[in-house]
Amino acid sequence: MAKITGLGGVFYVAEDPAATRAWYRDTLGIDGEYGPQLNWSEETGDQPYSLISHFKDDEYIKPGKGGFMINLRVDDLDGFVAQLKAKGVDVLGSVDEGYGKFAWLLDPNGVKIELWQQIAAPE
Template sequence: MAKVTGLGGVFYVAKDPAATRKWYAETLGLTGEYGPQLAWSDEPHEKPYSLISHFSDDQYIKPGTGGFMINLRVDDCDAMVADLKAKGVEILGQVDEGYGKFAWLLDPDGVKIELWEQVETPDDISAR
């Protein structure tokens, strides 16, 4: 049987696509022929994963205005937050949950971005 092998992309309408692409390049270092592009994963974890998560309300998405959030894996959340703050980017919050570190910001279109540094593998988490 055929199966899904990973997340192929996130697509949404931007007020100014060129300006949004420039922001992603300058702020997060993400560039590509068709927009911000990244390899699926080059992390040292045995089982890196992507997640599609569903919520009954938009509390986790706020203050984003897009009705969805983009979660980006990072190799060092603390360093990434420091870099973003140095660029003048507002960080909405930051937390270490033990299984991973998280931080949040908004892109120029009001889409909430969650930065995630995976600290444990899915097997470590399920063994709790």
Template sequence: MAKVTGLGGVFYVVKDPATTRQWYRDVLGIDGEYGPQLNWSEETGEQPYSLISHFTDDEYIKPGTGGFMINLRVDDVDGMVAQLQAKDVEILGHVDEGYGKFAWILDPDGVKIELWQQVQAPD
């Protein structure tokens, strides 16, 4: 039986794709032919996973606009926050929830980006 094996991408409309792609390249260090590309072969965590999560309101998405948020896995949230701060990127929050570490920023189009370091394998 055929099955879904992972998240293929996030697609959304922006005013200037070249500027947005440049921001992802310069600020987050991710690039690709069609936009920022993440290669799962580079993931070293135990039982890495992606999540599609649903909300009844947009409180978790705020101050992002558009009704969605992009969650990006990172290997070191604290290190990433330090790198972003050195580039004068505003950090909206930075927490350790035990099962994972998180930080939040906005991209140049107002899309909220959640940076997530998986600390535990899923139950």
């Protein structure tokens, strides 16, 4: 059975994404190409990771509410989406970006949830 394997990232709107990323780098010592990245060395995939990413606006987070989105890692996106649909959950869409597969849904409060199956290691 497909399952959630961990937190894939937290995404929220920041007035100045570059300054926010610099603060995470300089203050907390975490950095990455798209935002502070936390690698998961104990996962079985090729260089699994989580990240905190910042957006200038909420376009990517829409139709979610609250200016943030929760990204959850999954080990089998297609299988997990099939499980959701069997439960009557409305899946907003899905895409294969090559480095990973994604699908989206809303929680009962309107918070956007992004499901992510990492396919490739970060470059």
